[in-house]
Amino acid sequence: MALLNSHTPLFSLRTPIRRCTFLGRTRSCLRIRASAARSCAIPSVAIAPATSQAGLSFPVLINGCTGKMGRAVADAAISTGLQVVPITFSSKEKPHKTIHVGSVEIQVYGPSYKENVLSSMYDEYPDIVVIDYTAPDAVNVNAELYCKIGVPFVMGTTGGDRELLYKTVRDANVYAVISPQMGKQVVAFLAAMEIMAKQFPGAFSGYSLGVMESHQVGKKDISGTAKAVVSYFQKLGVSYDMDQIKMIRDPKKQLEMVGVPEEYIGGHAFHMYHLSSPDDTVSFEFQHNVCGRSIYAEGTIDAAIFLSKKVQSKDDKKIYDMVDVLREGNMR
Ligand SMILES: NC(=O)C1=CN([C@@H]2O[C@H](COP(=O)(O)OP(=O)(O)OC[C@H]3O[C@@H](n4cnc5c(N)ncnc54)[C@H](O)[C@@H]3O)[C@@H](O)[C@H]2O)C=CC1
Ligand SMILES: O=C(O)C1=N[C@H](C(=O)O)C[C@H](O)C1
Secondary structure, three states, X not given: OXXXXXXXXXXXXXXOOOOOOHXXXXXXXXXXXXXXXXXXXXXXXXXXXOOOOOOOOOEEEEEOOOOHHHHHHHHHHHHHOOEEOOEEEOOXXXXXXXXXXXXXXXXXXXXXXXXXXXHHHHHHOOOOEEEEOOOHHHHHHHHHHHXXXXXXXXXXXXXXXXXXXXXXXXXXXXXXXXXXXXXXXXXXXXXXXHHHHHHOOOOOOOOEEEEXXXXXXXXXXOOHHHHHHHHHHHHOOOOOOHHHOEEEOOHHHHHHHHOOOHHHOOOEEEEEEEEXXXXXXXXXXXXXXXXXXXXXXXXXXXXXXXXHHHHHOOOOOOEXXXXXXXXXXXXX
């Protein structure tokens, strides 16, 4: 594999995986009755009170429940006792489509209803937090909508024009947590990289870097997390372009070369970074390998709880990342 050179010790890309039991946590008795509306009128939504830890119950609208992360977050929100508003959006008009998450029937609204439905939800639930797990090409348009309405949101979706995203949120002065990586342990690694880059800029000048990331075949964009790590390596003096990141989306290679367990070919995020000194006598390797999606779902719920508290306390700071969430240290 090109990532490894002849001086590279033969480290195994197979990392033992401990199965996550997050979604096996005690489920709350939350019951949500979706509107029986079968028309495309804005639904009336009945939300029963959640039985959850004190202070943790507020409504969340998950945009992208039709997708894998949206569903994982909806499951995690229900497990936590948050009130999942039984509405989600999609990129296509899908009249009458509903999806089920646990006992919750979620109605899917197409683009032409998005603004009216969301603004009426915000009127009805002023303490609502939106969670976005959609697609890179939806990031900016969705953020513009949330900002127009003024609703706080957690942006987990990667890609899009990130500078524009921040500008949109800054200009609208809306509360948001934005992070391409919600897995708290991975975020801690990113934070450590940031500290190293700040304290020892140029420490790896002259070193060469190889980066490989492997994700499920449906992931279109380069890993946002790998880009963040590369940005720190650049500050550490490494010369490397983002488009050099090697993306692996071929399930056969993932099984045989990367060592992804077969049951996680449809949902994994393996990242490997290899640094070599100019004379190849010194090398460093970093890996973070995630199977499944529960680590992100769990972090996303923490981010939503964090954001809800910031909104309630009318904090002066409006835009946060996952390092802010970690620093606050009030994760469940
Ligand atoms: N921040 C984090 O920790 C993580 C971020 N992600 C990111 O989340 C995003 C979604 O990932 P997955 O759920 O795996 O993808 P997915 O493809 O399974 O789901 C995305 C869903 O969004 C829907 N969608 C597309 N455009 C939309 C729009 N304009 N409005 C509403 N819905 C729309 C699609 O129909 C699809 O159902 C990706 O950008 C991925 O990189 C994924 C995992 C962790
Ligand atoms: O699409 C994914 O799956 C993931 N996307 C995020 C990214 O692009 O960094 C986080 C993680 O890699 C999973």
